[in-house]
Structure formats: structure tokens, C-alpha cells
Amino acid sequence: EVQLVESGGGLVQPGGSLRLSCAASGFTFSSYWMSWVRQAPGKGLEWVANIKEDGSEKYYVDSVKGRLTISRDNAKNSLSLQMNSLRAEDAAVYYCVGIRFGETINHWYFDLWGRGTLVTVSS
Amino acid sequence: DIQMTQSPSSLSASVGDRVTITCRASQSTSGNLNWYQQKPGKAPNVLIYSASTLHGGVPSRFSGSGSGTDFTLTISDLQPEDFATYYCQQSYTFPITFGQGTRLEIK
Numbered sequence: 001e002v003q004l005v006e007s008g009g010g011l012v013q014p015g016g017s018l019r020l021s022c023a024a025s026g027f028t029f030s031s032y033w034m035s036w037v038r039q040a041p042g043k044g045l046e047w048v049a050n051i052k053e054d055g056s057e058k059y060y061v062d063s064v065k066g067r068l069t070i071s072r073d074n075a076k077n078s079l080s081l082q083m084n085s086l087r088a089e090d091a092a093v094y095y096c097v098g099i100r101f102g103e104t105i106n107h108w109y110f111d112l113w114g115r116g117t118l119v120t121v122s123s
Numbered sequence: 124d125i126q127m128t129q130s131p132s133s134l135s136a137s138v139g140d141r142v143t144i145t146c147r148a149s150q151s152t153s154g155n156l157n158w159y160q161q162k163p164g165k166a167p168n169v170l171i172y173s174a175s176t177l178h179g180g181v182p183s184r185f186s187g188s189g190s191g192t193d194f195t196l197t198i199s200d201l202q203p204e205d206f207a208t209y210y211c212q213q214s215y216t217f218p219i220t221f222g223q224g225t226r227l228e229i230k
Contacts, residue, residue, distance in 0.1 A: 047212075047221065059217045113166035
């Protein structure tokens with residue numbers, strides 16, 4: 001059974017740091033691009049970051065560049081998101097997501113989703 | 124950035140109805156357009172990818188169409204389990220962007 005299990009969420013003060021983790025199982029983790037997608041309470045979905053299978057390419061939404069860092073450990077089937085200088089607008093449920101490609105490498109979508117972990121930023 | 128605009132933002136319908144949700148991109152996505160369903164308290168699930176390809180296990184009452192900048196998601200013969208929020212998303216270029224969502228409610 002494919003599973004993505006996030007952990008590490010919690011309450012943090014503005015300006016603080018948090019590290020999210022995602023444990024993957026049931027599929028060949030090292031063959032998947034991975035993402036973090038977030039959703040603020042009562043709001044829509046927002047893409048945060050992507051990382052290539054081998055970690056050699058990373059992409060971020062502008063609002064998190066320089067503050068959030070995506071990384072992976074294929075030996076441990078693990079995805080991480082290091083979150084520094086947190087702001088109130090970073091408060092959200094963070095989903096760990098596996099990407100699947102369609103008929104061509106240019107077509108892809110978010111296929112495998114964890115249940116999410118909640119990050120609250122408040123003093 | 125490619126802006127994704129869905130309409131309507133909310134919709135009321137009855138079981139058995141046919142509904143259409145529209146997604147418009149601010150520039151062409153070359154068919155890199157996906158649709159997701161999300162129920163309260165749950166993670167989203169992909170329904171349609173590449174504008175019109177039904178994801179495995181998704182009922183055939185869901186269909187997608189469109190190209191360039193204009194796309195539609197159609198649900199025929201609405202079932203009780205279809206009442207949820209739907210999002211479109213472009214995977215053509217970074218930053219990846221989602222529509223604001225369409226909430227489908229029971230009339």
C-alpha cells in the first residue's frame with residue numbers, strides 16, 4: 001500500500017523554524033519527483049516546492065524562496081521541508097505529494113498525497 | 124506566473140444533475156491542466172490529467188476537455204459522493220498554480 005506520512009507540524013512563533021518530514025512507503029520513492037503543497041485554513045491549495053528524483057533540481061514558489069528548503073534522502077525514503085523565518089502566512093496544512101508523469105514527460109500531476117501536517121504560526 | 128481562474132466559485136446542484144466547471148488560464152498551458160477533488164478534512168485526489176485523461180479508478184461520469192487557455196470539468200449524473208470542492212491546476216511552468224476552487228453543494 002502506498003503511504004506518505006507527514007510529521008513535524010506544530011505551533012511556532014513568527015520568525016521561528018520548523019522541520020517537516022515525510023516518510024514514504026509502498027512505492028519506489030527514488031523514482032519519483034516529490035512536492036510540498038500547502039493549504040491555509042479554509043483556503044485553496046498552494047504549491048510550495050518540487051524536488052527531482054535525485055535531488056539535483058529544486059523549484060520553489062517565490063513567497064518561500066530563501067526561507068523554506070526542500071530536500072530528500074532516498075536511502076531513507078524520506079522527504080523534508082526545512083522552514084525558517086516563518087511568517088503568519090505560512091500557517092497551513094502541509095501535504096507531501098508524489099508526482100506522476102502522463103503520456104509525455106512534459107505532462108505531470110500530483111498523484112500520491114499524504115494526510116498532511118498542520119503548521120501554526122502565532123505568538 | 125500563470126493565473127488560473129475557476130468559475131463558478133460555488134455551485135448548487137441535485138443528485139442526477141449534470142454540472143460543468145470552467146477553468147481559464149492567463150496564458151496557454153499546452154494542455155498541462157489537471158483537475159482534483161477535495162472533500163472536507165481530506166487530501167485532494169486527482170480526477171483528470173492532461174486536460175482530458177481520466178485517472179485510474181475515477182468514475183466515467185467525470186470528464187475533462189479544453190485546450191490552450193480554456194478548460195472544463197463536467198460531472199454527469201451527480202452522485203452524493205461528488206459533493207466536494209474541485210480545483211484545476213497547471214503543470215506547464217513554474218510556479219505551479221491552482222485555481223481558487225469550486226465548491227459543489229447539494230441543492
